[in-house]
Amino acid sequence: MTTIQHISFEDLKSKYQTPLYIYDEAAIRKQCKVFINKFRHPKVSSNVIYASKAFLTIAMAQLIMSEGLHLDCVSQGELYTALKAGFPVEKIVLHGNNKTKDELLMALNFRVGTIIVDNDYEASILNEIVNDKYKVSVMLRVNPGIDAHTHKYIKTSTLDSKFGMSILDPRTKETIKSLNDNPNINFLGTHSHIGSQILEEHSFYDHAITILKFYKEIKELYQIDLKAVNLGGGFGVKYIKSDTRLDLNKVLPELLEIVYQTANSLEISVPHVYIEPGRSIVAEAGYTLYTVNQIKETINKKKYLFIDGAMNDHMRTALYQAKYDAFIVGKEDMVHDTTYTVAGKACESGDIIIEDILLPDAKPDDLLVVRTTGAYHYSMASHYNRLTIPPVIFVKDGQSKVVVRKESFMDLLSHDEALV
Amino acid sequence: MTTIQHISFEDLKSKYQTPLYIYDEAAIRKQCKVFINKFRHPKVSSNVIYASKAFLTIAMAQLIMSEGLHLDCVSQGELYTALKAGFPVEKIVLHGNNKTKDELLMALNFRVGTIIVDNDYEASILNEIVNDKYKVSVMLRVNPGIDAHTHKYIKTSTLDSKFGMSILDPRTKETIKSLNDNPNINFLGTHSHIGSQILEEHSFYDHAITILKFYKEIKELYQIDLKAVNLGGGFGVKYIKSDTRLDLNKVLPELLEIVYQTANSLEISVPHVYIEPGRSIVAEAGYTLYTVNQIKETINKKKYLFIDGAMNDHMRTALYQAKYDAFIVGKEDMVHDTTYTVAGKACESGDIIIEDILLPDAKPDDLLVVRTTGAYHYSMASHYNRLTIPPVIFVKDGQSKVVVRKESFMDLLSHDEALV
Incomplete structure (x- = not known):
């Protein structure tokens, strides 16, 4: 892969410098x-809502x-962004565990x-503040107590989760009743x-069945x-x-079929x-382009490949011990026989991008592309070490365009006040 | 503690809202x-250099x-900030593992x-680019191979560290020789x-002795x-x-005494x-002020105290499993008999500020102060979930002043471009 959407990575570096967040717009749309x-x-009627915290x-x-999706926002900042973009407000869903x-x-x-x-x-707050001028649609976040196999930071449904109310908790049903009874609320x-x-299909199916059984309880209790x-x-x-990539072509229709059959069998x-x-909309469409600054071999023979970015633009390895794949532009067909640890510029040992990856022999000024950085990279980026956040571009059909402009050092000081 | 520098936390909330980063300026100066x-x-002549990555x-x-300290910068952004502040350039030290x-x-x-x-x-790059118009002072980062007891992300001196060159590596001595031989470099x-x-004194002393023994080798090898x-x-x-707080009054002079005695005995x-x-200059002078939004008890009886901030302004708990202390303003003398997990607004299970802390019974609108947030909080802050970064104030002698202004939702979009 020496080009993306018919543009060479070298040309993107010349035009935008590195580090650079690149999104394949066609891949997102696809x-x-x-x-x-x-x-x-x-x-079964259905809608797809894009969870904007991944990248907005x-x-x-x-x-x-x-593309006709709805939009999930979890904060006022996300909501503000959506409104400024002209997103239809009726297609926005407001989330948040702690509003x-x-x-509201x-x-x-x-x-x-x-x-x-x-x-x-x-x-209880919402029940107080709604009024008859506008009947808002409302859902209640519940916790089905399903233990999916994933990192504990992104596992959201254990009994002690901070999100929602357990379906085993009697207060949950009472809350549903109170929202459903409110004439100014359209409780969904x-x-x-x-x-x-x-990555396991059955987790999604088990989840749907568990929730529909809860719906049956609600029906029996409150009609x-x-x-x-x-x-x-x-x-x-x-x-x-x-x-193993989840087969969406299979999982998505099957999930609806399971809802259909389960609802019917539960009456x-x-x-x-x-x-x-x-994540599944944007992660694989995103790439981070870096320039190799230095190669370093420790006395223990560990080889570092130092790039011109850092954990400030790539937080998931330090935060979740996430794994990534990468390639060196123009060297994809060379023998991959050197184990490197890709690390950044931040003054911190945790500043690792990829621990131990097999790559061809690398040199300063090589271009390194880290794959699958479309979700939770730009959105988690910080100014740690007063590093600037890379710009974001979209590429499609041989064209590139800036969607987030490059920061300057001056921008870092835009809110600073002098001491006296 | 209901006031800080004679100002009540309630007044600070009224004036600046929450979340708020508060620094006790007098404590930093002290x-x-x-x-x-x-x-x-x-x-022994000496200087103290403030490591600005903690908070700048x-x-x-x-x-x-x-206060007369020198300044350590690890990036162009930190250097730019220092220069804009009018910091004397001759007192600036430029670091970075990957320049x-x-x-340069x-x-x-x-x-x-x-x-x-x-x-x-x-x-080798520096040797090439220096010239006789300006004799730059240079030091070489070395790795003494000392294994200090701390989190692996902030442990910087194991043999496989990304920083510096091992003192056991023959290339290190050759590099020192080449820098020292350059007439345009003042090698220090x-x-x-x-x-x-x-937190262990002996680590600092062992470190100094190890390095001075290496100096002795350099002297014997190259005079x-x-x-x-x-x-x-x-x-x-x-x-x-x-x-246990490190006793700086004891460690600092002892460290110099050990350097003095070791150098003498090694001739x-x-x-x-x-x-x-x-960190030791700013951490304990910093406090984060939050407002309690909600209290939530899970079906397992775990109690969450939800505040109006999140991991975006407090990254160290998620990143390093760091521990913090906190108090509820005005309730310091009440019985602390409830175990809470303090969590934030981010749509992520890892968004925990403090896991399990004993506090008095808390209510929405209480003010929670998290202690020791002066280092690596503002500097690591992000816009994750499009949350804004809290403003920063200094307080001293009954006065407060803004040093970093509050962000608006508009600021989040300051670099955004429309799609077409």
């Missing part, structure tokens, strides 16, 4: 279409809008499509999410037939060669089904 | 004076300048006081740093009597009650000694 086209069922800028919100009254009021004032209430306390159903980067269900995201992506209404992919 | 006054010896803004650089030729040229052009060269490759000696947050030694930082601070010149405290 992935959106996979979700839109495959998350369909002749007898004005241009990205506009791309998502043009303030101000945030902001959501109501902007007439956000759906609010996901995290718990009974938030429900529950939202749940079992974790991120899940409420919940209209919709939001099953969250968590669709895993391929970071390294040994990762509840077939709900409208939402899912919220984030 | 700590600077401890280092300046105690790192002294009648027969224009105001902070000006404070450091006014580009451009960075920038340092030469600005006539930075001292450049710490990381390795033989950097030394070595820099080394055994890690961060070290070079190195002029100076930079022993780095790593002075631990108190995060939680069970941490080498007593070098000028530099140290580079960062």
